[in-house]
Amino acid sequence: MWQPTKLELERLEKAERLQCRGLELYPARVERSHNIAAAVALFLRSEADAPAEAIEVTVTGRIRRLNSKGKVSFAHIEDESGRVQLFMRVNALGEDSYELIRRKLIDIDDFVQASGAMMRTRTGEVSVNVDDIRLLSKALSPLPVVKEQRLADGAVIEYGEFKDTESRYRQRYADLAVNKSVREIFIRRARTIKALRDFLDGEGMLEVETPVLQPLYGGAAARPFSTHHNQLHQDLYLRVSFELYLKRLLVGGYDAVYEIGRDFRNEGVSYKHNTEFTMLEFYKAYIDYMGVMDITERMFAKVAQQVTGSAQITYQGQAINLAPPWKRVSIRDAAQELLGFDYMDYPTSDTLYAYLDSRGLAEGLEPSDTWGRMIVEHLLGNYIEPHLIQPTIIKDYPRDMSPFAKRLQGEPASADEKERHYIESHTERFEFFIAGMEMGNAFTELNDPRDQQERFVDMKRLYAAESDETTPLDEDYLKAMRYGMPPNGGFGSGVDRMVMLLTDQTSIRDVLLYPHLRSQQMTEADLRGQFMLEAAVRGFEYRLDHQLAGTKRRLALYLPAPNVGVEYRLANALEGALPQLRNLRKAFAGYLYVMTDEALYRIDENLIEISAADFWTSLSEA
């Protein structure tokens, strides 16, 4: 339950004073003739005309700055479109109205509606000469204070920023309300996703939606979240990818489909991983991975153009050119180039490990890792990926890392032994990297059901050691493929990372409105809220106290006997709150008691009745 701070109490008191004046704090009706940017633009245009007409406007917004100078006051209000200054004089507003400003009954953070003619103040700032001001919404809690100084060159310096990351993520609304740059990130995010849709629609692809809850997960080797459907008595997984469902649609006769949606992976979080993230996948019939490369390059250039105005972007101070063509290099050649050896000279995991070890490149690698994993995760991830600042397509991945990709095409018969083995052991898969970050993944999709089945078995065998989480065999997917799947190229890309790139952010959390954070510990305020509810519904009284045992800080819930004299009522009353109570118990070092006039209970795993003697004993032990 909310326990107002001093500042909040002051605002509550103001709220009462406003109500005493007969003012509505949260009126239902609003008037607004222009958004702020439009009002300013209109005024600037009229100024250009010689005999400027008065521009009367009614604008709305949140007060972000308030400067009362006796009988004249200035405020800045802000709506999504921008800010404008309110010029308020007692003469124009009248004593009564002006008093609201002068006495600060209207505070910074309140939403107001202001009417008047547009004007310039003596210092030249475009303002509204306010003759009527109305409260639209009273802010009872003050937002963090951020002051802005506008320099002559238009630059804005912020003072007293709101930057504690935890508070900003947990109270994103406050972050957005005071940090304009944060608001801009999410506008740009929306534009990015729209630009992607525009592009893909323009390519003639059909946007589709496939199940988030899947009986079998697949399409990526990631650990899933699982859940259960009660009525169907069935376990379900939250999807880790859309791949298998989208490709089934090509069997169904669509030439090209795409989906933008949420994937869920039960894995660690990092600056570029969130447990749920936005994925884009598309599958297009009658093209191979080279066709996908073309689309990829065009798509990134076009989206960047649409979102930032240019295909040349700056990320963390580095100029990045997204315009095609991008560098395309096989993983084998990239390793050759950056590390100076041909991994095909070490065609088994044993020989490769031995070689890498001899060069001091095996740190973090296990001899038991598969050959493909050594190359892709270790060599690529650690030694190649960080160098890929300009967009780079790394292609032709080892087969055991690519269960849905077709084998590399070539002339095995005519090549020498090493090249023959290379072609047999690699696939038409590529990943592409920008700013040292993996941005996406694509293949010439496997459409041979017999080969696909073999791959499932191979994967199972290869990763059996890691047991629990291999890609399960999806028999229905194979069935679909047996009906005939057109040759196709597929693509998957993390949209959040693309947004990071286009907004110059280094953490995925800064491009997610509500990044995943561990839930906060139950607080006393939460518990009070819980009990206020229970008490209101069930009609009992309660009291929560600290200071049970001298100076030791303890929390106790006190339920007077007349209200909860009957034990089952007590149990009922606590049933809902018990999990929270247990949680709270941790915060109070394990001591939380419930008392009635008749009995004492300790909250443990359950509610345990104890004697008064036990109670005092356990307290003194603490």
Added chain:
RNA sequence: GGGCGCGUGGCGCAAUGGCAGCGCAGUUGACUUUUAAUCAAUUGGUUGCAGGUUCGAGUCCUGCCGCGCUCACCA
């Protein structure tokens, strides 16, 4: 999960183991063109939680909670 770091009024930050302070915001007063307005006065803190060492702990130690960075995991 491991390592490193952080947690002090609403926000941003100080405080060799020795009186918990500053700026902004707030409150009161002055000011009819300010813009980080200014001037004067002033309120507000169980220093994340719990224990310990000490004459004395925001500071040192232990445990817990949360966040950040990083490593691991993530074909």
